[in-house]
Amino acid sequence: MKSLVIIEHDGKNIKQTSLSTITAAGKISKEVEVIALGNNISEVVDKLKKTDIISKVNYSDDEFLRFQIAENLSEVITSFLKEKNFSHILLPSSTFGKNLGPKIATTLDVQQISDIIEIFDHETFARPIYAGNAISKVKSKDSLKVITVRPTCFEPCAQNSNVSDEKFEISSNQTRNVEFVDYDQSESDRPELTAAKIVISGGRGMQNGENFKLLEGIADKLGAAMGASRAAVDAGFVPNDWQVGQTGKIVAPDLYIAVGISGAIQHIAGIKDSKFIACINKDEEAPIFNFSDYGLVGDLFEVLPKLENELK
Amino acid sequence: MKALVCVKRVIDYNVKIRVKTDKSGVETDNVKMSMNPFDEIAVEEAVRLKENSVISEIVILSIGQDSSQETIRTGLAMGADRGILVKVDDTLLEPLGVGKIIKDICEKENPDMIIMGKQAIDDDCNQTGQIVATLMNYPQATFASELKKNDDGTLNVTREVDGGLETIKVKLPCVVTTDLRLNEPRYASLPNIMKAKQKKIEILDSKDLNLDISPRLEILEVTDPPERKAGVKVADVPNLIDKLKNEAKVI
Secondary structure, X not given: OEEEEEOOEOOOOEOHHHHHHHHHHHHHOOEEEEEEEEOOOHHHHHHHOOOOOOOEEEEEEOHHHOOOOHHHHHHHHHHHHOOOOOOEEEEEOOHHHHHHHHHHHHHOOOOOEEEEOEEEEOOEEEXXXXXXXXXXXXXEOOOOEEEEEOHHHOOOOOOXXXXXXXXXXXXXXXXXXXXXXXXXXXXXXXXXXXXXOEEEEEOHHHOOOHHHHHHHHHHHHHOOEEEEOHHHHHOOXXXXXXXXXXXOEOOOOOEEEEEOXXXXXXXXXXXXXXXXXXXXEOOOOOHHHHHOOEEEEOOHHHHHHHHHHHOO | OEEEEEEOEEEOOOOOXXXXXXXXXXXXXXXXXXXXXXXXXXXXXXXXXXXXXXXXXXXXXXEEOOOXXXXXXXXXXXXXXXXXXXXXXXXXXXXHHHHHHHHHHXXXXXXXXXXXXXXXXXXXXXXXXXXXXXXXXXXXEEEEEEEEEOOOOXXXXXXXXXXXXEEEEEOOOEEEEEOHHHOOOOOXXXXXXXXXXXXXXXXXXXXXHOOOOOOOEEEEXXXXXXXXXXXXXXXXXXXXXXXXXXXXXXX
C-alpha cells in the first residue's frame, strides 16, 4: 500500500492542514508520497523535502496551476495517477480539499470518504455526521480510496528529514471553462484559526463589529487566533472566514474562549475537540455552559477589559 | 435559461438527533423533516435569478422516497415551476450514486445552471455538486456567496474559502453550490403554497434509469460522540485566569 497526499499551500508555505493529513496517511500505509502543484513553488518544494513520514515529493510547476483551479488540478492529478499504483489519495478537509477531492474521486469512479477523524485500518474509518452529533464508522469497498481528513484530529507531522523530489511536466495547458478573477485575502498577523493553540471567538453578544476590538487586546496577549459564531458573521460583524462551527471552520485548540456565544449545536460541533473551553456569557442558562470547562457569568463589556488588564 | 435545483429531505436542523440503539443509524421515525437548509438557499437564489429575468424556468429535483414530494412542494411554493422526484429504495444512497442520477436528469433537461447546497446537514459529505460537475464536465463554483451574471453570458461567482473570498468566472452550463451568506431564503406565502399544489411533479424510478448506484461504503455502526462534560462556573476574572494558568495550564 502506498498513499499520496495532495498538498495545500499558498505558493510559499505548506498549510498546516497538509502536515496533519500526512500524519493520517502515515497511519494508513508505510509508504507516503506527496504531490504539490502550483506556479513558482520552489519554496514549497524545499519545505516539503524536510517533512517526516514521506518518501518522495512529486511536483509540477506551471502557469496552468497558478490559481489552484480545481478543474486544472484534478486533470493533472488524475493523469499523474495513471502510471502509479497508489492505494490511497488523501487531502485535508479544508475548502481546498472539499472542492478538489470529489472531482478526483469521481474521475476515478470512487466514492470519497469525507472528513475522517479516526483510522481503524486501511479501509475502515470514523467520520462525523449530523454536525458531529453522531459518528459513523464506515468501511470502503473501493479498491482505490479517496479520503479527506479533518486536520484537527491528527497532529501535524514534524519536519526534520531530507527526502528526494521529482518534477514532472504536465501535458495539458488549456484553460477551459473556469477563470480566476480575484482573491480577497483576509489580512491578519494572527495565527490561523485551525492551527492556533488558543482561539478567542465572539458571538451575537458582541453587538457589533467595532466591539470585537475588545477581543483583540486579549488575543494579542495570548497569541490567539480570532473567530466568531455564525450569528456574528451573518450579522456582518466580522468576515466569513472567521466562522467557527459545523459549516465554518472546525477548530481544536488547547484553549477555546467563547465570548457572548450562546452555544448552538452547530457551533459546538466546531469546537468540541478543543482541550479546554472557557466561556463568558451573561445568560447563565446559555447552552455554552454545558460544554465549557470554565464558565464565567457576566457582562462581557465589563469582563473583557478586566481580563485584558489582568493578563500579563 | 433553465435552472435545475437539487434538494434533499433531511432531519430538520432544529431537531436534536438520536442514534438508534442498535447502532444502525439515526432515528428518523416521527422526526420532523425539512429541506436541507443549504438547498433552500439554492432554491431562493434560483427564484431571485428568475425574478431578475436571468433565467426563465426552475426545475426542482429531489431523490428519495415518496415523502420527498413534500420537499419539492416547498421549493415550488417558493417560486419554482415544476418538480422531478427520482424514487430510490435505499435511503443510504451515497453522493456518487446521487451524482449519477442527477447527471441522467441533466442529460434530459439540459439546464444552464445546476444549483444545490454545498452540503447536506445529515451526512455532511460536501460532495454532490463537485461530483455532478465532474460527471457533466461542467465548471464548478462551490461555496458561493455571490453570483453575478456578466454581459458575455458568463457568471462571476464569489466563493467562501478558508483564507477569505475568491472570485472565479465560469462559463455556462455550470454547477453552483451555495454557502450560507448567498441569501436569506423567503417564507412561502399561503397563496403560493396553494398555487404550488397545482404545479407538476414528475415521478421517476431510479431502477428505470439503469445506473450503477450501489453503495461503495459499508456503514459498520453509528454511535454517539464522546460527551463533553460541563465544568465549573468561576466567580470572577482572577479566578478564571487562575484556573486557566494553574489547573488547565493553557496560558
